Amino acid sequence: MNIIRFVLGKIILFFDWLTSPKPLNFSSEKLEFIQNKVKKMEIYEFRACPFCVKVRRFMKKNNIIIKVKDARRNKDFANELINGGGKLQVPCLRFNNDENKWLYESNDIINFFIDYLELNNEQKR
Numbered sequence: 001m002n003i004i005r006f007v008l009g010k011i012i013l014f015f016d017w018l019t020s021p022k023p024l025n026f027s028s029e030k031l032e033f034i035q036n037k038v039k040k041m042e043i044y045e046f047r048a049c050p051f052c053v054k055v056r057r058f059m060k061k062n063n064i065i066i067k068v069k070d071a072r073r074n075k076d077f078a079n080e081l082i083n084g085g086g087k088l089q090v091p092c093l094r095f096n097n098d099e100n101k102w103l104y105e106s107n108d109i110i111n112f113f114i115d116y117l118e119l120n121n122e123q124k125r
């Protein structure tokens, strides 16, 4: 089972690399707006998780640069996620660090970004 997961993970990462989206050409004002709004955010992920790949590609396309915490490789990150968010499931977005809000579910994370950063719906994938 582990070997199948390993091989599948490598295939997912290969295709992600092969078809990696280019960042959209936003104005400098828009880039600054995004950067200011996301600067305290962090995302917990497993590198080869397909749901994480989906969110990562969305973030890359929309110029969303935040700290990425690999909760598979780093046990401290995994514990942070379990203690803070309530469960070990990725992807999970941590935002408003003072209030510590944790958002699970890849589609909810993408929709949150679309609303919060005033992105167009067509930019979803």
Ligand SMILES: N[C@@H](CCC(=O)N[C@@H](CS)C(=O)NCC(=O)O)C(=O)O
Residues within 6 Å of the ligand: 046, 049, 050, 051, 088, 089, 090, 091, 104, 105, 106, 107
């Ligand atoms: N519906 C969720 C599914 C997320 C999911 O299944 N994530 C898996 C990794 S691909 C996970 O966190 N599994 C927990 C574990 O492996 O311990 C989403 O869209 O984000």
